[in-house]
Amino acid sequence: MRRRRPITVTVASSVAVLGTAAVGVRTLIARQAAIARRRIGKPLGEQALDADRVWRRKKHPGPPVELLLLGDSIAAGLGAGHRRDTLGARLAKGIARAQGRPVRLRTVAVVGSESSALAAQLAAVPSDYRADVAVIVVGGNDVTHRIPASRAAEQLEVIVRVLRDGGVPVVVGTCPDLGTLRAIPQPLRSLAARSSRQLAAAQAAAVHRAGGRVVPLARAVGPVFAERPDEMFSVDRFHPSALGYRRTAEALLPAVLAALKAAPAPVGGPNS
Numbered sequence: 001m002r003r004r005r006p007i008t009v010t011v012a013s014s015v016a017v018l019g020t021a022a023v024g025v026r027t028l029i030a031r032q033a034a035i036a037r038r039r040i041g042k043p044l045g046e047q048a049l050d051a052d053r054v055w056r057r058k059k060h061p062g063p064p065v066e067l068l069l070l071g072d073s074i075a076a077g078l079g080a081g082h083r084r085d086t087l088g089a090r091l092a093k094g095i096a097r098a099q100g101r102p103v104r105l106r107t108v109a110v111v112g113s114e115s116s117a118l119a120a121q122l123a124a125v126p127s128d129y130r131a132d133v134a135v136i137v138v139g140g141n142d143v144t145h146r147i148p149a150s151r152a153a154e155q156l157e158v159i160v161r162v163l164r165d166g167g168v169p170v171v172v173g174t175c176p177d178l179g180t181l182r183a184i185p186q187p188l189r190s191l192a193a194r195s196s197r198q199l200a201a202a203q204a205a206a207v208h209r210a211g212g213r214v215v216p217l218a219r220a221v222g223p224v225f226a227e228r229p230d231e232m233f234s235v236d237r238f239h240p241s242a243l244g245y246r247r248t249a250e251a252l253l254p255a256v257l258a259a260l261k262a263a264p265a266p267v268g269g270p271n272s
Contacts, residue, residue, distance in 0.1 A: 055104075
């Protein structure tokens with residue numbers, strides 16, 4: 001009879017094989033990440049258009065609704081060819097139509113931001129400013145920079161709680177589905193899709209705990225971005241186009257209007 005190999009040798013061999021496979025996977029992922037970075041590049045630069053102004057002042061009388069935007073490049077509007085097409089401007093115009101009031105947009109979102117940057121963005125808001133509603137879109141950079149979902153969600157929860165404690169309604173668009181990005185090769189794209197879903201779920205739970213409203217962007221606009229990438233993405237195939245921002249704003253707007261409707265009227269004016 002053949003002698004059986006010792007169990008310890010078999011286990012050691014299996015561990016060695018698994019270790020080799022893991023190294024191979026990491027190498028493949030690293031190569032694909034480099035490919036994605038080369039494909040996407042930075043044709044849009046790193047500065048979004050400045051859309052901060054009072055929107056629809058001529059069409060609607062009365063004091064403006066104060067809209068605050070925090071987050072990453074999507075919140076900042078990178079990829080829009082005109083300031084009227086940024087996410088903030090689209091939301092401002094939608095609010096103005098629904099409320100019959102002008103909307104003053106203030107954007108503190110910064111291109112390239114992770115959730116850890118939200119605290120600095122909020123700190124940059126003047127102390128005498130009070131938003132009527134705040135919108136946060138963040139998460140994509142947390143996924144690409146491999147920030148643990150639990151940590152990113154905790155950082156988001158802190159900011160939502162600070163805003164809510166100050167009486168500001170908050171709407172959060174959770175992490176988009178990075179699996180819609182054709183510039184990312186497989187299997188990295190599948191891993192990015194899974195990570196973005198995990199982060200979105202963690203964000204939703206965190207925002208609910210802090211008293212904010214959640215719009216799951218992956219479900220709300222992910223399918224149309226996946227089906228029509230040439231129309232929905234800008235030239236870098238990573239950030240939304242003007243049409244992509246319109247669809248994203250349309251997905252967020254009902255929650256923003258509901259938050260404004262539910263908010264108590266401020267005493268003594270919008271900045272009281």
